[in-house]
Amino acid sequence: MTPDGGGPGTVPKPQTGNARADDESATDRPSTDQSTHPAETVIESRDLDVFYGDDQALQGIDMEIPERQVTALIGPSGCGKSTFLRSINRMNDLIDVARVEGELYFHGKNVYDDDVDPVALRRKIGMVFQKPNPFPKSIFDNVAYGLKVQGKADGNLEEKVHTALERAAILDEVEDRLDESGLELSGGQQQRLCIARAIATDPEVILMDEPASALDPVATSQIEDLVEELAQEYTVVIVTHNMQQAARISDKTAVFLTGGELVEFGDTNEIFENPEHDRVEDYITGKFG
Numbered sequence: 387m388t389p390d391g392g393g394p395g396t397v398p399k400p401q402t403g404n405a406r407a408d409d410e411s412a413t414d415r416p417s418t419d420q421s422t423h424p425a426e427t428v429i430e431s432r433d434l435d436v437f438y439g440d441d442q443a444l445q446g447i448d449m450e451i452p453e454r455q456v457t458a459l460i461g462p463s464g465c466g467k468s469t470f471l472r473s474i475n476r477m478n479d480l481i482d483v484a485r486v487e488g489e490l491y492f493h494g495k496n497v498y499d500d501d502v503d504p505v506a507l508r509r510k511i512g513m514v515f516q517k518p519n520p521f522p523k524s525i526f527d528n529v530a531y532g533l534k535v536q537g538k539a540d541g542n543l544e545e546k547v548h549t550a551l552e553r554a555a556i557l558d559e560v561e562d563r564l565d566e567s568g569l570e571l572s573g574g575q576q577q578r579l580c581i582a583r584a585i586a587t588d589p590e591v592i593l594m595d596e597p598a599s600a601l602d603p604v605a606t607s608q609i610e611d612l613v614e615e616l617a618q619e620y621t622v623v624i625v626t627h628n629m630q631q632a633a634r635i636s637d638k639t640a641v642f643l644t645g646g647e648l649v650e651f652g653d654t655n656e657i658f659e660n661p662e663h664d665r666v667e668d669y670i671t672g673k674f675g
């Protein structure tokens with residue numbers, strides 16, 4: 387059930403009342419069976435504008451992101467993909483000159499309402515960055531860190547760390563050297579360690595900003611497989627420059643174009659096989675970008 391009482395297959399209506407994006411009850415995962423029900427909307431932006439000082443980076447973005455699917459954000463450099471990703475878990479708050487107008491709903495609750503705690507929000511909506519950024523700590527402590535900070539490091543800490551490493555498809559490679567530094571791993575392993583760190587605290591949504599762009603083809607392919615796997619349990623939103631990657635791993639694709647406009651959003655197959663807009667077709671066939 388969604389906070390608005392809608393059943394499976396319904397889109398939660400934005401509300402300004404009780405549901406809190408930082409409240410456990412507002413974010414309990416609805417138990418939907420995707421084989422029989424369309425996915426529910428977890429994140430919805432309405433007329434979202436983002437400015438850096440006087441410069442507008444995003445213009446009137448309307449988007450509905452379905453749960454437990456992969457949504458890819460694609461488009462040429464500077465079109466606002468990362469800005470949109472960061473507005474979902476309020477990472478733009480950390481940029482002094484950034485300003486957001488419009489609405490961004492998480493389970494029907496506007497995350498920009500005054501009563502939303504951005505730190506609590508980011509526990510529900512985790513993030514993985516372009517460059518792997520493990521802490522200068524052991525592999526074990528990298529994953530255990532968030533659990534400790536959140537007071538979830540009870541007697542099961544070891545089991546929780548193992549589970550996160552397993553879900554991030556890296557356990558086999560590191561289980562006999564958990565005391566070694568995370569910085570000694572290869573780039574691809576470091577990125578999977580960062581994904582393990584992000585999922586250890588059990589978020590609901592994982593935002594990924596070009597998570598494979600710094601990796602070689604083998605490590606990239608491992609991350610792609612992992613992203614598809616993760617979408618069985620998590621809602622994944624991924625920025626990528628790589629159109630083949632978006633076509634391979636995503637269910638929905640959002641095409642942003644220069645000027646910070648969302649030009650087309652829909653099922654990935656439709657976008658790649660039969661785009662509605664000429665500008666999107668030109669972009670995905672490589673005529674510009």
Ligand SMILES: Nc1ncnc2c1ncn2[C@@H]1O[C@H](COP(=O)(O)OP(=O)(O)OP(=O)(O)O)[C@@H](O)[C@H]1O
Nearest residue numbers: 438443461462463464465466467468469470481483
């Ligand atoms: N911290 C910032 N301060 C000022 N302007 C910024 C900042 N971050 C991004 N911008 C500007 O906002 C616009 C959108 O940038 P953004 O990084 O969101 O685009 P992008 O599509 O993710 O680009 P890329 O694919 O190159 O990473 C660009 O014009 C960029 O210069």
